[in-house]
Amino acid sequence: MPPSIALRMNHALPAEHRERLLRIGRETDFPQGARLFEEGGHADRFWIVRSGTVALDMHVPGRRPPVIETIGVGDLVGWSWLYEPFVWQLGAGAVTSVRAYEFDAVAVRLMCLNDAEFGRAVEHWVGRVLAHRLNAARARLVDLYGIYETKEER
Protein backbone atom coordinates (compact mmCIF):
# COMPACT_ATOMS: atom_id res chain seq x y z
CA MET A 1 0.00 0.00 0.00
CA PRO A 2 1.71 3.24 -1.08
CA PRO A 3 1.48 6.21 1.25
CA SER A 4 -1.58 8.18 0.23
CA ILE A 5 -4.00 10.80 1.38
CA ALA A 6 -6.45 7.99 2.07
CA LEU A 7 -4.03 6.18 4.37
CA ARG A 8 -3.69 9.17 6.69
CA MET A 9 -7.23 10.51 6.62
CA ASN A 10 -8.76 7.06 6.76
CA HIS A 11 -7.61 6.78 10.34
CA ALA A 12 -9.89 9.52 11.55
CA LEU A 13 -12.22 10.71 8.81
CA PRO A 14 -15.08 8.47 7.61
CA ALA A 15 -15.28 8.18 3.83
CA GLU A 16 -18.31 10.45 3.37
CA HIS A 17 -16.73 13.28 5.37
CA ARG A 18 -13.40 12.81 3.65
CA GLU A 19 -15.06 13.12 0.25
CA ARG A 20 -16.92 16.26 1.32
CA LEU A 21 -13.68 17.80 2.48
CA LEU A 22 -11.79 16.88 -0.68
CA ARG A 23 -14.55 18.40 -2.82
CA ILE A 24 -13.71 21.87 -1.49
CA GLY A 25 -9.95 21.35 -1.69
CA ARG A 26 -7.87 22.63 -4.57
CA GLU A 27 -4.61 21.29 -5.89
CA THR A 28 -1.64 23.59 -5.41
CA ASP A 29 2.12 23.48 -5.92
CA PHE A 30 4.96 25.12 -4.00
CA PRO A 31 8.45 25.37 -5.47
CA GLN A 32 11.39 24.37 -3.30
CA GLY A 33 12.07 27.13 -0.77
CA ALA A 34 8.58 28.67 -0.96
CA ARG A 35 6.96 29.72 2.31
CA LEU A 36 3.51 28.31 3.12
CA PHE A 37 2.99 30.54 6.14
CA GLU A 38 4.84 32.53 8.76
CA GLU A 39 4.73 32.30 12.53
CA GLY A 40 2.25 34.82 13.95
CA GLY A 41 0.32 35.10 10.68
CA HIS A 42 -3.40 34.57 10.25
CA ALA A 43 -4.21 30.86 9.89
CA ASP A 44 -6.71 31.00 7.03
CA ARG A 45 -5.80 27.78 5.19
CA PHE A 46 -4.44 24.30 5.67
CA TRP A 47 -2.93 21.67 3.43
CA ILE A 48 -2.51 17.94 2.96
CA VAL A 49 0.79 17.04 1.33
CA ARG A 50 0.50 14.97 -1.85
CA SER A 51 4.24 14.88 -2.59
CA GLY A 52 7.38 16.46 -1.21
CA THR A 53 8.38 17.64 2.22
CA VAL A 54 7.39 20.66 4.31
CA ALA A 55 9.51 21.92 7.22
CA LEU A 56 7.96 23.54 10.28
CA ASP A 57 10.29 26.14 11.74
CA MET A 58 10.49 28.77 14.43
CA HIS A 59 11.55 32.39 14.17
CA VAL A 60 14.76 33.17 16.04
CA PRO A 61 15.94 36.79 15.68
CA GLY A 62 19.23 37.07 13.82
CA ARG A 63 19.42 33.37 13.00
CA ARG A 64 18.15 31.04 10.36
CA PRO A 65 14.88 29.55 11.61
CA PRO A 66 15.61 26.15 13.21
CA VAL A 67 13.56 23.30 11.77
CA ILE A 68 11.26 21.79 14.38
CA GLU A 69 9.83 18.95 12.31
CA THR A 70 9.38 17.87 8.72
CA ILE A 71 6.05 16.76 7.31
CA GLY A 72 5.58 14.46 4.34
CA VAL A 73 3.16 12.71 2.05
CA GLY A 74 -0.37 12.39 3.41
CA ASP A 75 0.31 14.64 6.39
CA LEU A 76 -1.78 17.57 7.54
CA VAL A 77 0.03 20.92 7.43
CA GLY A 78 -1.51 23.39 9.81
CA TRP A 79 -3.96 23.02 12.69
CA SER A 80 -4.13 26.59 14.01
CA TRP A 81 -6.94 27.32 11.53
CA LEU A 82 -9.31 25.22 13.68
CA TYR A 83 -8.71 26.89 17.04
CA GLU A 84 -9.01 30.53 18.00
CA PRO A 85 -7.23 32.91 17.73
CA PHE A 86 -6.39 31.30 14.33
CA VAL A 87 -2.73 32.33 14.46
CA TRP A 88 0.12 30.18 13.11
CA GLN A 89 2.29 28.93 15.96
CA LEU A 90 5.21 28.08 13.65
CA GLY A 91 6.35 28.92 10.14
CA ALA A 92 6.39 26.44 7.26
CA GLY A 93 8.46 26.17 4.11
CA ALA A 94 8.83 23.75 1.22
CA VAL A 95 12.03 21.72 1.64
CA THR A 96 11.47 20.19 -1.80
CA SER A 97 8.93 21.08 -4.43
CA VAL A 98 5.58 20.26 -2.85
CA ARG A 99 2.22 19.27 -4.29
CA ALA A 100 -0.67 19.61 -1.89
CA TYR A 101 -4.41 19.88 -1.47
CA GLU A 102 -5.22 23.33 -0.10
CA PHE A 103 -8.35 24.04 1.95
CA ASP A 104 -9.97 27.32 2.92
CA ALA A 105 -10.22 27.41 6.71
CA VAL A 106 -13.32 29.60 6.89
CA ALA A 107 -15.19 27.31 4.48
CA VAL A 108 -14.27 24.20 6.46
CA ARG A 109 -15.18 25.82 9.79
CA LEU A 110 -18.57 26.81 8.35
CA MET A 111 -19.12 23.22 7.21
CA CYS A 112 -18.26 22.08 10.74
CA LEU A 113 -20.79 24.55 12.20
CA ASN A 114 -23.53 23.53 9.78
CA ASP A 115 -23.06 19.78 10.19
CA ALA A 116 -22.28 18.69 13.74
CA GLU A 117 -21.32 15.17 12.70
CA PHE A 118 -18.89 16.46 10.07
CA GLY A 119 -17.52 18.94 12.62
CA ARG A 120 -16.92 16.21 15.19
CA ALA A 121 -15.16 14.08 12.60
CA VAL A 122 -12.85 16.92 11.53
CA GLU A 123 -12.07 17.87 15.13
CA HIS A 124 -11.41 14.23 15.94
CA TRP A 125 -9.05 13.95 12.98
CA VAL A 126 -7.11 17.13 13.80
CA GLY A 127 -7.09 16.13 17.47
CA ARG A 128 -5.51 12.80 16.61
CA VAL A 129 -2.85 14.55 14.53
CA LEU A 130 -2.14 16.88 17.47
CA ALA A 131 -1.95 13.97 19.92
CA HIS A 132 0.43 12.14 17.63
CA ARG A 133 2.68 15.16 17.30
CA LEU A 134 2.60 15.81 21.04
CA ASN A 135 3.69 12.22 21.69
CA ALA A 136 6.43 12.55 19.08
CA ALA A 137 7.62 15.78 20.68
CA ARG A 138 7.74 14.09 24.08
CA ALA A 139 9.71 11.18 22.66
CA ARG A 140 12.20 13.62 21.17
CA LEU A 141 12.54 15.38 24.52
CA VAL A 142 13.53 12.06 26.07
CA ASP A 143 16.07 11.51 23.31
CA LEU A 144 17.48 15.03 23.12
CA TYR A 145 17.92 15.48 26.84
CA GLY A 146 19.35 12.02 27.33
CA ILE A 147 16.85 10.99 29.98
CA TYR A 148 17.22 7.49 28.61
CA GLU A 149 20.79 6.60 27.77
CA THR A 150 22.60 3.42 26.89
CA LYS A 151 25.01 3.04 29.75
CA GLU A 152 27.57 0.47 30.68
CA GLU A 153 28.58 0.52 34.31
CA ARG A 154 31.70 2.59 34.88
Place this chain on the structure above:
Amino acid sequence: MTAVPVPHRVVARRPETADTVTLRFEPVGRPLPDFLPGQFAMVHAFGRGEIPVSVSSVQATGGLAHTVRSVGAVSDGLCAVRVGDVVGIRGPYGTSWELERARGRDVVIVAGGIGFAPLRPLILGALAEPEAYRRINVLIGARTPSDLIARAEVASWATAYTGVTVDQPEPDWRGDVGVVTQLLGRAHFEPEETTAFVCGPEPMIRATARELIQHGVPHDRVQVSLERNMRCATGHCGHCQLGPVLVCQAGPVVDWAQAEPLLAVREL
Protein backbone atom coordinates in the same frame (compact mmCIF):
# COMPACT_ATOMS: atom_id res chain seq x y z
CA MET B 1 30.12 -21.23 21.65
CA THR B 2 32.76 -20.78 24.29
CA ALA B 3 32.78 -19.30 27.79
CA VAL B 4 36.42 -18.28 27.41
CA PRO B 5 37.33 -15.19 25.37
CA VAL B 6 38.99 -16.19 22.11
CA PRO B 7 41.75 -13.83 20.92
CA HIS B 8 40.80 -11.85 17.82
CA ARG B 9 42.95 -9.38 15.96
CA VAL B 10 41.54 -6.06 14.77
CA VAL B 11 42.02 -6.07 10.98
CA ALA B 12 40.07 -2.90 10.24
CA ARG B 13 38.89 0.07 12.25
CA ARG B 14 36.36 2.50 10.78
CA PRO B 15 35.25 5.57 12.74
CA GLU B 16 31.49 5.93 12.23
CA THR B 17 30.80 9.02 14.34
CA ALA B 18 32.69 11.04 16.94
CA ASP B 19 32.08 8.34 19.56
CA THR B 20 31.40 5.20 17.54
CA VAL B 21 33.72 2.86 15.65
CA THR B 22 33.26 -0.34 13.69
CA LEU B 23 35.93 -2.94 14.35
CA ARG B 24 36.45 -5.89 12.03
CA PHE B 25 38.09 -8.96 13.50
CA GLU B 26 39.89 -12.11 12.46
CA PRO B 27 40.56 -14.95 14.89
CA VAL B 28 44.14 -15.34 16.03
CA GLY B 29 43.66 -19.09 16.40
CA ARG B 30 40.58 -21.20 16.03
CA PRO B 31 37.52 -19.30 14.78
CA LEU B 32 34.28 -18.93 16.70
CA PRO B 33 31.14 -20.54 15.30
CA ASP B 34 29.31 -18.41 12.75
CA PHE B 35 27.19 -15.61 14.19
CA LEU B 36 23.69 -14.87 12.94
CA PRO B 37 22.39 -11.29 12.54
CA GLY B 38 20.90 -10.17 15.84
CA GLN B 39 23.13 -12.34 18.02
CA PHE B 40 25.72 -10.81 20.33
CA ALA B 41 29.20 -11.50 21.63
CA MET B 42 30.91 -10.68 24.89
CA VAL B 43 33.81 -8.51 23.74
CA HIS B 44 36.72 -8.31 26.13
CA ALA B 45 39.09 -5.34 26.29
CA PHE B 46 42.09 -6.77 28.11
CA GLY B 47 42.68 -5.06 31.43
CA ARG B 48 39.27 -3.37 31.41
CA GLY B 49 36.58 -6.01 31.21
CA GLU B 50 33.97 -7.17 28.75
CA ILE B 51 30.64 -5.94 27.41
CA PRO B 52 27.90 -7.44 25.28
CA VAL B 53 27.88 -6.13 21.72
CA SER B 54 25.61 -7.24 18.89
CA VAL B 55 27.31 -8.14 15.63
CA SER B 56 27.17 -5.50 12.92
CA SER B 57 28.62 -7.89 10.35
CA VAL B 58 28.78 -11.68 10.37
CA GLN B 59 31.40 -14.10 9.08
CA ALA B 60 29.16 -15.16 6.19
CA THR B 61 28.93 -11.64 4.76
CA GLY B 62 32.16 -9.70 5.05
CA GLY B 63 33.63 -11.03 8.27
CA LEU B 64 32.93 -10.58 11.95
CA ALA B 65 32.52 -6.94 13.00
CA HIS B 66 31.18 -5.03 15.97
CA THR B 67 30.12 -1.41 16.10
CA VAL B 68 30.91 0.06 19.50
CA ARG B 69 29.83 3.38 21.00
CA SER B 70 31.96 4.84 23.76
CA VAL B 71 29.73 5.04 26.84
CA GLY B 72 31.89 3.52 29.59
CA ALA B 73 35.26 2.17 30.60
CA VAL B 74 35.20 -0.98 28.47
CA SER B 75 33.66 0.59 25.39
CA ASP B 76 36.12 3.50 25.71
CA GLY B 77 38.90 0.91 25.61
CA LEU B 78 37.42 -0.88 22.62
CA CYS B 79 36.93 2.37 20.71
CA ALA B 80 40.61 3.16 21.30
CA VAL B 81 42.02 -0.09 19.87
CA ARG B 82 44.10 0.07 16.71
CA VAL B 83 44.50 -2.23 13.75
CA GLY B 84 46.69 -5.10 14.88
CA ASP B 85 45.55 -5.00 18.51
CA VAL B 86 44.02 -8.12 20.03
CA VAL B 87 40.76 -8.33 21.97
CA GLY B 88 38.90 -11.31 23.39
CA ILE B 89 35.57 -12.39 21.97
CA ARG B 90 33.24 -15.11 23.17
CA GLY B 91 29.98 -16.15 21.60
CA PRO B 92 27.77 -16.34 19.63
CA TYR B 93 25.04 -15.74 22.20
CA GLY B 94 21.33 -15.17 22.12
CA THR B 95 18.61 -15.25 19.54
CA SER B 96 18.80 -13.88 16.00
CA TRP B 97 16.52 -11.88 13.72
CA GLU B 98 14.10 -14.26 12.02
CA LEU B 99 14.38 -12.98 8.48
CA GLU B 100 12.98 -16.30 7.25
CA ARG B 101 9.59 -15.28 8.68
CA ALA B 102 9.55 -12.27 6.38
CA ARG B 103 9.86 -14.22 3.14
CA GLY B 104 7.11 -13.32 0.69
CA ARG B 105 6.08 -10.35 2.85
CA ASP B 106 6.76 -6.66 3.14
CA VAL B 107 9.70 -5.88 5.40
CA VAL B 108 9.94 -2.82 7.65
CA ILE B 109 13.24 -2.29 9.44
CA VAL B 110 13.38 0.55 11.99
CA ALA B 111 16.66 1.63 13.59
CA GLY B 112 17.26 4.23 16.30
CA GLY B 113 20.79 5.53 16.91
CA ILE B 114 23.34 2.79 17.56
CA GLY B 115 20.46 0.32 17.07
CA PHE B 116 21.31 0.56 13.38
CA ALA B 117 24.36 -1.65 13.93
CA PRO B 118 22.59 -4.91 14.93
CA LEU B 119 20.14 -4.40 12.06
CA ARG B 120 22.82 -3.83 9.41
CA PRO B 121 23.56 -7.54 8.71
CA LEU B 122 19.81 -8.20 8.58
CA ILE B 123 19.35 -5.42 6.02
CA LEU B 124 22.27 -6.71 3.94
CA GLY B 125 20.80 -10.22 4.14
CA ALA B 126 17.45 -8.99 2.87
CA LEU B 127 18.99 -6.87 0.12
CA ALA B 128 21.08 -9.84 -1.03
CA GLU B 129 17.92 -11.61 -2.19
CA PRO B 130 15.31 -8.91 -2.84
CA GLU B 131 13.15 -11.31 -4.84
CA ALA B 132 12.41 -13.18 -1.59
CA TYR B 133 10.51 -10.22 -0.14
CA ARG B 134 7.74 -7.98 -1.41
CA ARG B 135 9.05 -4.55 -0.44
CA ILE B 136 11.96 -3.69 1.82
CA ASN B 137 11.68 -0.49 3.88
CA VAL B 138 14.48 0.89 6.04
CA LEU B 139 13.73 3.69 8.51
CA ILE B 140 16.58 5.26 10.43
CA GLY B 141 16.49 7.81 13.23
CA ALA B 142 19.38 9.50 14.99
CA ARG B 143 19.90 12.34 17.42
CA THR B 144 21.86 14.50 14.95
CA PRO B 145 23.16 14.03 11.40
CA SER B 146 26.65 13.54 12.90
CA ASP B 147 25.32 10.51 14.77
CA LEU B 148 24.22 8.72 11.60
CA ILE B 149 26.18 5.57 10.85
CA ALA B 150 27.19 4.44 7.35
CA ARG B 151 25.41 7.28 5.54
CA ALA B 152 27.01 6.54 2.16
CA GLU B 153 26.18 2.86 2.43
CA VAL B 154 22.58 3.60 3.39
CA ALA B 155 22.20 5.95 0.43
CA SER B 156 23.32 3.17 -1.93
CA TRP B 157 20.69 0.64 -0.81
CA ALA B 158 18.03 -0.26 -3.35
CA THR B 159 14.89 -0.43 -1.22
CA ALA B 160 11.25 0.38 -1.74
CA TYR B 161 11.75 3.17 0.77
CA THR B 162 14.68 4.37 2.84
CA GLY B 163 13.95 7.19 5.27
CA VAL B 164 16.37 8.98 7.54
CA THR B 165 15.36 11.49 10.19
CA VAL B 166 17.13 13.32 13.01
CA ASP B 167 15.98 14.94 16.25
CA GLN B 168 18.28 17.91 15.96
CA PRO B 169 19.28 19.09 12.49
CA GLU B 170 22.65 20.68 11.74
CA PRO B 171 23.04 23.68 9.42
CA ASP B 172 23.74 21.62 6.29
CA TRP B 173 21.03 19.03 6.94
CA ARG B 174 18.32 18.99 4.27
CA GLY B 175 16.63 15.77 5.32
CA ASP B 176 13.77 14.95 7.65
CA VAL B 177 13.48 16.20 11.22
CA GLY B 178 11.46 14.38 13.85
CA VAL B 179 10.98 10.97 15.36
CA VAL B 180 11.57 7.85 13.30
CA THR B 181 7.96 6.71 13.66
CA GLN B 182 6.78 9.62 11.49
CA LEU B 183 8.47 7.89 8.55
CA LEU B 184 6.13 4.89 8.84
CA GLY B 185 3.44 6.81 6.98
CA ARG B 186 5.74 7.11 3.98
CA ALA B 187 6.92 3.52 3.88
CA HIS B 188 5.44 1.05 1.40
CA PHE B 189 3.89 -1.87 3.24
CA GLU B 190 0.66 -3.69 3.71
CA PRO B 191 0.43 -4.00 7.49
CA GLU B 192 -1.24 -7.43 7.63
CA GLU B 193 1.45 -8.79 5.30
CA THR B 194 4.44 -7.22 7.02
CA THR B 195 7.24 -8.41 9.23
CA ALA B 196 9.01 -5.64 11.16
CA PHE B 197 12.39 -5.52 12.88
CA VAL B 198 13.12 -2.79 15.45
CA CYS B 199 16.26 -1.90 17.37
CA GLY B 200 17.16 1.22 19.33
CA PRO B 201 16.65 2.83 22.73
CA GLU B 202 13.82 1.20 24.65
CA PRO B 203 11.43 4.21 24.47
CA MET B 204 11.92 4.26 20.70
CA ILE B 205 11.29 0.51 20.48
CA ARG B 206 8.07 0.87 22.47
CA ALA B 207 6.82 3.81 20.41
CA THR B 208 7.68 2.13 17.12
CA ALA B 209 6.15 -1.22 18.03
CA ARG B 210 2.94 0.45 19.18
CA GLU B 211 2.71 2.48 16.00
CA LEU B 212 3.34 -0.57 13.81
CA ILE B 213 0.57 -2.42 15.64
CA GLN B 214 -1.76 0.58 15.29
CA HIS B 215 -1.08 0.41 11.56
CA GLY B 216 -2.17 -3.24 11.67
CA VAL B 217 1.06 -5.24 11.81
CA PRO B 218 0.43 -8.35 13.96
CA HIS B 219 2.09 -8.37 17.42
CA ASP B 220 4.00 -11.55 16.69
CA ARG B 221 5.42 -10.11 13.47
CA VAL B 222 7.19 -7.23 15.16
CA GLN B 223 10.63 -8.38 16.29
CA VAL B 224 12.61 -6.20 18.69
CA SER B 225 16.09 -6.40 20.18
CA LEU B 226 16.13 -5.85 23.94
CA GLU B 227 19.09 -4.32 25.69
CA ARG B 228 19.82 -5.59 29.15
CA ASN B 229 22.86 -5.86 31.38
CA MET B 230 24.39 -9.13 30.17
CA ARG B 231 27.35 -10.24 32.26
CA CYS B 232 27.84 -13.96 31.78
CA ALA B 233 25.72 -14.39 28.62
CA THR B 234 25.19 -18.02 29.57
CA GLY B 235 22.07 -17.75 31.70
CA HIS B 236 23.82 -18.23 35.04
CA CYS B 237 24.26 -14.81 36.64
CA GLY B 238 20.73 -13.38 36.33
CA HIS B 239 21.87 -9.81 35.62
CA CYS B 240 19.80 -9.67 32.45
CA GLN B 241 16.66 -11.20 33.94
CA LEU B 242 13.44 -9.61 32.72
CA GLY B 243 10.60 -11.20 34.64
CA PRO B 244 10.64 -14.89 33.75
CA VAL B 245 13.07 -14.30 30.88
CA LEU B 246 16.85 -14.31 30.79
CA VAL B 247 17.47 -11.92 27.93
CA CYS B 248 20.92 -13.36 27.16
CA GLN B 249 19.26 -16.65 26.22
CA ALA B 250 15.62 -15.93 25.30
CA GLY B 251 16.74 -12.67 23.66
CA PRO B 252 18.02 -10.20 22.72
CA VAL B 253 15.67 -10.67 19.75
CA VAL B 254 12.09 -11.40 20.81
CA ASP B 255 8.75 -10.68 19.22
CA TRP B 256 6.60 -7.87 20.56
CA ALA B 257 3.89 -10.26 21.72
CA GLN B 258 6.46 -11.56 24.21
CA ALA B 259 8.22 -8.27 24.98
CA GLU B 260 5.24 -5.96 25.44
CA PRO B 261 3.87 -7.39 28.71
CA LEU B 262 7.37 -7.54 30.18
CA LEU B 263 8.26 -3.96 29.30
CA ALA B 264 4.94 -2.76 30.72
CA VAL B 265 5.87 -3.94 34.24
CA ARG B 266 7.18 -0.89 36.10
CA GLU B 267 9.41 -2.88 38.44
CA LEU B 268 11.27 -4.83 35.74
